[in-house]
Amino acid sequence: xxxxxxxxxxxxxxxxxxxxxxxxxxxxxxxxxxxxxxxxxxxxxxxxxxxxxxxxxxxxxxxxxxxxxxxxxxxxxxxxxxxxxxxxxxxxxxxxxxxxxxxxxxxxxxxxxxxxxxxxxxxxxxxxxxxxxxxxxxxxxxxxxxxxxxxxxxxxxxxxxxxxxxxxxxxxxxxxxxxxxxxxxxxxxxxxxxxxxxxxxxxxxxxxxxxxxxxxxxxxxxxxxxxxxx
Amino acid sequence: xxxxxxxxxxxxxxxxxxxxxxxxxxxxxxxxxxxxxxxxxxxxxxxxxxxxxxxxxxxxxxxxxxxxxxxxxxxxxxxxxxxxxxxxxxxxxxxxxxxxxxxxxxxxx
Numbered sequence: 001x002x003x004x005x006x007x008x009x010x011x012x013x014x015x016x017x018x019x020x021x022x023x024x025x026x027x028x029x030x031x032x033x034x035x036x037x038x039x040x041x042x043x044x045x046x047x048x049x050x051x052x053x054x055x056x057x058x059x060x061x062x063x064x065x066x067x068x069x070x071x072x073x074x075x076x077x078x079x080x081x082x083x084x085x086x087x088x089x090x091x092x093x094x095x096x097x098x099x100x101x102x103x104x105x106x107x108x109x110x111x112x113x114x115x116x117x118x119x120x121x122x123x124x125x126x127x128x129x130x131x132x133x134x135x136x137x138x139x140x141x142x143x144x145x146x147x148x149x150x151x152x153x154x155x156x157x158x159x160x161x162x163x164x165x166x167x168x169x170x171x172x173x174x175x176x177x178x179x180x181x182x183x184x185x186x187x188x189x190x191x192x193x194x195x196x197x198x199x200x201x202x203x204x205x206x207x208x209x210x211x212x213x214x215x216x217x218x219x220x221x222x223x224x225x226x227x228x229x230x
Numbered sequence: 231x232x233x234x235x236x237x238x239x240x241x242x243x244x245x246x247x248x249x250x251x252x253x254x255x256x257x258x259x260x261x262x263x264x265x266x267x268x269x270x271x272x273x274x275x276x277x278x279x280x281x282x283x284x285x286x287x288x289x290x291x292x293x294x295x296x297x298x299x300x301x302x303x304x305x306x307x308x309x310x311x312x313x314x315x316x317x318x319x320x321x322x323x324x325x326x327x328x329x330x331x332x333x334x335x336x337x338x339x
Contacts, residue, residue, distance in 0.1 A: 001256060001338050006245050013241070025260070025310065025334060056271025058260050058332075067260050067334055069271045071241075 001030055008032045009071065016073040016135060020050055023067040025058070043068075073137040074099055075163070075222055080125055080153045081144030082109035085168065088211035089141065090118045096215060098139075103128050105149060125153040139164035139218045141198070145173070151180060158190050164221040166195040166214060240284030244275040244338055253278040254338040255299035259286050259331055260310070266329035278303050286333055287313075299335055308336040 005021070009032050012019035018035040022043060033039045039047045046059040046068055054072045058065055077093045079086045082104035093100045094117075103121045104110040110122035121128045134140060140157035141164075142150040150167060154177070157165040167177060174196040181191055199213030200220070241256075248254045257274040259266075267288040274284040274292060276299035286295060291313045302309055314330035 001336055003245070003248050003338060006241065006248070006338060010241055010245055023334070023336075025308075056259075056269070058270075067258065069258055071271070 005030050005032050013071050013073065016137065018051060018054070018070065018072050020047065020056075020068055020070040022047070023069070025065045025067055027064075073135065075137050075139065076101065077139045077141060077218060078103065078134065078153070080104070080140070080142045080150055081146075081168075082106070082111075082114060082120070082122075083143050083145075084207040085210050085214070086141075086143050087114055088208045089143075089214055090115060092211055092215055093218075094118070096219070098218075101128070101132065103153075104144065125149070125156070129153070129156060134160035134162055136161045136163060138162045139221070140166070141214060141218075142167040145169060147177065147180065151177065154194060155181060155184060155186070158186060158193060164195070164218050165193055166198040166217065168198050169196060171197065238283065240273040240275045243283040244273075247275070247277055247281075248338050253303045255302045255335055256338055257286050257295050257299065257333050257335045260334050261332040262329060263314075263331075264329040266331050268331075276300075276303075287331060291331070291333075295333060295335065302335045303337050306337055306339070308334065310334050 009019055009021060012034050020033050022031050022033065031039070033047060035051050042061060043066065046061065050056070050068045050070045054070055056069045058067050076099040079090060079100065079102045082102050086102055090100045090102055101119045101121070102110065102115055103123065103125050105122060105124045107122050110120055112120060134157055138160070140153055140162045142154050144150050145168060154165060154167055167174065169177065178191050195217060199210055200217045202213050204210045204213040244254050244256055255276045257276065259268050259270050259272045261270055268286050272284070272286055274282055274286045274295055276282045276296050278300065280296050282296055285292065295311065298309060298311060310332060312330070312332045
């Protein structure tokens with residue numbers, strides 16, 4: 001592999017683009033294809049299959065073997081609401097390999113003392129999304145309990161096709177939330193994508209256990225989904 | 231704050247090592263059968279002094295891949311290695327989990 005090709009690959013990954021590398025395992029010839037770019041027409045079918053599935057593997061074409069190595073953006077978790085559950089969730093999610101971002105416009109909550117070594121924003125979600133947009137490889141977790149803070153990011157997560165959208169709240173507040181989003185034009189199918197009550201049902205008690213239930217539900221959504229469905 | 235998900239990223243490490251003037255090989259899992267913890271597309275990057283980052287198995291075949299990487303760096307010729315339980319050599323490096331893997335090793339130039 002050439003250093004210039006590796007640079008191009010890594011730059012695309014850091015910009016959260018899906019990118020793949022095709023290597024001729026006999027001749028060693030390489031090419032880098034960023035999703036949306038044209039590739040060798042001979043390889044168009046396996047390349048588009050790899051972009052859809054997100055899975056790397058080898059492919060036999062016209063008597064030659066190619067390695068198609070797909071790099072999908074690393075999954076990230078965006079937490080709305082710098083609350084107690086969020087403190088634990090942010091730490092655990094980083095250990096599990098997720099990039100984590102916590103957003104809460106309430107300065108008293110979003111402090112570096114409460115969220116050491118976590119990417120933290122004491123801004124409104126729409127201000128943060130302007131520079132750090134949501135995407136299909138993002139899980140959105142709304143924990144603030146406050147419709148003024150939570151509703152916009154939930155709506156934005158549905159529009160961006162986030163692989164997971166979860167919202168903390170009891171059944172009553174969740175049904176009121178669904179009503180507000182329906183009034184904004186979201187379909188019943190859209191609203192079904194919101195996980196509420198949030199987290200796998202493991203009988204969690206207290207912030208740490210709730211955070212585990214949420215993280216497990218995020219991992220389940222990530223690993224059991226088909227990227228083609230997004 | 232920097233994106234922490236690239237903190238232990240083998241391909242980022244490979245680029246940094248090469249830019250710093252080190253000789254680097256990249257091992258990529260091409261195919262797996264049966265029990266195998268690292269999916270196709272997993273990477274292990276190795277320098278000429280056998281420093282490494284990443285993984286291609288649960289630690290079973292890394293030592294063999296690292297020693298083969300030195301040959302690949304010296305010769306400049308890529309290699310494909312296959313490990314499985316039926317393979318005596320692989321057994322000796324401990325791929326006892328019942329899986330089989332095929333790995334491509336190349337130098338970064």
